[in-house]
Amino acid sequence: MSTPFPRPSTPPLLASGQSSPIPPNEHGLGWPAKSTVSRLNATAEERAEREKKIAGAVRTILECIGEDPDREGLQRTPERYAQAVMWMTKGYEERLSDVLNNAIFAEDHDEMVLVRDIDISSLCEHHLVPFTGKIAIAYIPGQNQLVLGLSKLARIAETFSRRLQVQERLTKQIAIAVQEAINPRGVAVVMEATHLCMTMRGVQKPGSITVTSCMLGCFRTQQKTREEFLTLVKGR
Incomplete structure (x- = not known):
């Protein structure tokens, strides 16, 4: 899958003077569709x-x-x-650079950052009916020690959910967007959702939950890190 931000030769600077790893593309959009x-x-x-x-x-x-x-x-x-x-479907009109709004900070923090229970609603692209659920997003800052404003994780999820989606792609797009924004050591996203295309039609199984995940970097390569994340997500 292509990344949301093709990298320019000169990335923009943060307020701290550091070079930001988030490079806006021509329109500042992540995965723009045909129109x-x-x-x-x-x-x-x-x-x-x-x-x-x-x-x-x-x-x-x-x-x-x-x-x-x-x-x-x-x-x-x-x-x-x-x-x-x-x-x-207003997410098609939201530039990720505007969503992040320079809320990228250099902090002396090298442990996991996790925001869970982010409510989302989206439209299934196969039937144009809603699916709703919760997302947990975590990352571990990289050597650049960059962190995102906490609300921006929810805003990223909101931006991609306000498009025609499938849950698997939505999960991955959120993870890659965070990865591209601050280049952390790793990113993890887990989503649980109920799809009306399953509960109102077709197999008609109310209460069924679909779970998807995307693990990047150390969350994929280090079992201990991945297990810590999953434990924190389940500890509600």
């Missing part, structure tokens, strides 16, 4: 036209399932859905 840049740079008129097209498609869906899109309860549903789905 991401055009959405990012859309004018107000173009955004209105996008919502109009979505609303038209939703009206067609209502007709196809046997509903009357002109009845009172559904008259504004196409427009409401268009606005809602644009908000639920």
Whole structure:
């Protein structure tokens, strides 16, 4: 998988004067999709036209399932859905450099940093229905002793979850984004989620939980470090 930030020849400087390992790409986006840049740079008129097209498609869906899109309860549903789905996928418009907002600091800390129980909601790209759950993100600072502002770990998770996703890719994208941001010794991400495409349709198994993980660096190569992380995640 490609990294979210192709590295430039001259990385930006931190407030401390150190050279930051986070290099923004041309648009500052992580893994932009085919139409991401055009959405990012859309004018107000173009955004209105996008919502109009979505609303038209939703009206067609209502007709196809046997509903009357002109009845009172559904008259504004196409427009409401268009606005809602644009908000639920706003991660396509968020630049990771803006998300981090220079909250990268040099600290004399070489032990694990863990933020757990981060609530996320996303849309399954296979059925366009939600999946929700919690994420734990941990890293161990590298030789550069750089740490992230704690809220930025949650913001990174939020950015990638506000796109059409599969849980496996979401987990890995978060881990690689943290790795690229501060170049730590290792990054670990574990996600537990419930998918409505499993509980409302298909096998219809309410209560089923899907668990995915991504281990990079020392979390992958050192069993003791990995076990410490998993123990802390489970110690709720």
